[in-house]
Amino acid sequence: MDGxxxxxxxxxxxxxxxxxxxxxxVAEVDHIPxxxxxxxxxxxERYAAVLLDMNFxxxxxxxxxGLDAIGQLRAADPTLAIVMLTVFGGVAIAVEALKRGACDFxxxxxxxxRLVAATRAAIDLTSRxxxxxxxxxxxxxxxxxxxxxxxxxxxxxxxxxALGITRPAxxxxxxxxxx
Amino acid sequence: MDGxxxxxxxxxxxxxxxxxxxxxxVAEVDHIPxxxxxxxxxxxERYAAVLLDMNFxxxxxxxxxGLDAIGQLRAADPTLAIVMLTVFGGVAIAVEALKRGACDFxxxxxxxxRLVAATRAAIDLTSRxxxxxxxxxxxxxxxxxxxxxxxxxxxxxxxxxALGITRPAxxxxxxxxxx
DNA sequence: AGACCGGTGTCCGGGATCGGACAGCAGCAA
DNA sequence: TTGCTGCTGTCCGATCCCGGACACCGGTCT
Numbered sequence: 439m440d441g442x443x444x445x446x447x448x449x450x451x452x453x454x455x456x457x458x459x460x461x462x463x464v465a466e467v468d469h470i471p472x473x474x475x476x477x478x479x480x481x482x483e484r485y486a487a488v489l490l491d492m493n494f495x496x497x498x499x500x501x502x503x504g505l506d507a508i509g510q511l512r513a514a515d516p517t518l519a520i521v522m523l524t525v526f527g528g529v530a531i532a533v534e535a536l537k538r539g540a541c542d543f544x545x546x547x548x549x550x551x552r553l554v555a556a557t558r559a560a561i562d563l564t565s566r567x568x569x570x571x572x573x574x575x576x577x578x579x580x581x582x583x584x585x586x587x588x589x590x591x592x593x594x595x596x597x598x599x600a601l602g603i604t605r606p607a608x609x610x611x612x613x614x615x616x617x
Numbered sequence: 618m619d620g621x622x623x624x625x626x627x628x629x630x631x632x633x634x635x636x637x638x639x640x641x642x643v644a645e646v647d648h649i650p651x652x653x654x655x656x657x658x659x660x661x662e663r664y665a666a667v668l669l670d671m672n673f674x675x676x677x678x679x680x681x682x683g684l685d686a687i688g689q690l691r692a693a694d695p696t697l698a699i700v701m702l703t704v705f706g707g708v709a710i711a712v713e714a715l716k717r718g719a720c721d722f723x724x725x726x727x728x729x730x731r732l733v734a735a736t737r738a739a740i741d742l743t744s745r746x747x748x749x750x751x752x753x754x755x756x757x758x759x760x761x762x763x764x765x766x767x768x769x770x771x772x773x774x775x776x777x778x779a780l781g782i783t784r785p786a787x788x789x790x791x792x793x794x795x796x
Numbered sequence: 797a798g799a800c801c802g803g804t805g806t807c808c809g810g811g812a813t814c815g816g817a818c819a820g821c822a823g824c825a826a
Numbered sequence: 827t828t829g830c831t832g833c834t835g836t837c838c839g840a841t842c843c844c845g846g847a848c849a850c851c852g853g854t855c856t
Binding site: 797798799800801802803804805806807808809810811812813814815816817818819820821822823824825826 | 832842
Binding site: 603605606607 | 843844845846
């Protein structure tokens, strides 16, 4: 668990090399040519982000395979942030990709600083999502209570009603969590 | 609380009229020319979605004002789904808009069926987000427990550890929630 | 003033919940 | 077989939390 490690899904070896070079010092880059090359059991938890090439299957129109791969990856590990890479510039595809759960969308050719920034952001997002997913029940409760009180604008009674508990119960929990 | 009501932020009256016509039967459409025309206290909770025109401030480059408006609206009501409308087709802007919390991004001129579909999806998203935000503490706990057990692949001990509670406590809660 | 309202903060007895402990079970290695 | 491991499901006495009730407070009516 030294530096972050990311997974690059890209069939063009020249691009693989270029990305590996651009991201030296940012993350270790592992590489597979396409999402179909993922073995049945794959250690997603080792990776801090995925860079996913949209066009690994050039014969398929509109990069639909790339979109499907997003769903596939997210089903396998919903905490893993995915950055799309593509030469096709359609707004519709970008929107669809983000709606399916990609966290960013970069056009080739990219500026290296943008790639680095997007990768860093994705790594950060993954770690935050994993922290959130691994939250203890107590922490979850604390968050829910904080939000409820905020939404009720400090009105304890309404917050308690929204949370489905009695007002004294909410007082106790507020004190317990130190709020 | 009869049909859904949506808020259209758009300065071009011809477009306002066209959208109102396209969405007849889908939602009641209220309209203001720009986000700055929102009064300090505005009943966001009455609306089931927002259609936000990107270009209400033509002198500003790149529709940055439109992007800022997303943040403004989401700060006011984070459960309200926002659909962007724009004539500018840049992928970068679309990506930025979605990253800032818009739920969809339509290019003018749009196909009416796409507009209707996007509006319906936004209305649905809002209602789901509001249902989630208004969840009782019990329901939140139940969800967290379900997810934890799923993530632990049915292993009760690991799920309990991840939730930060003892195993008997998790058993009790599983039974209480009927899982 | 006096009554009312909607809110806050606190108390206390009874019942729910805690977690350590125990028994049991399946898999596996010596 | 024996022993070990890692899990499941359950028990029970000590403890904690529940929620109805109460006192109180500030604003707003008549």
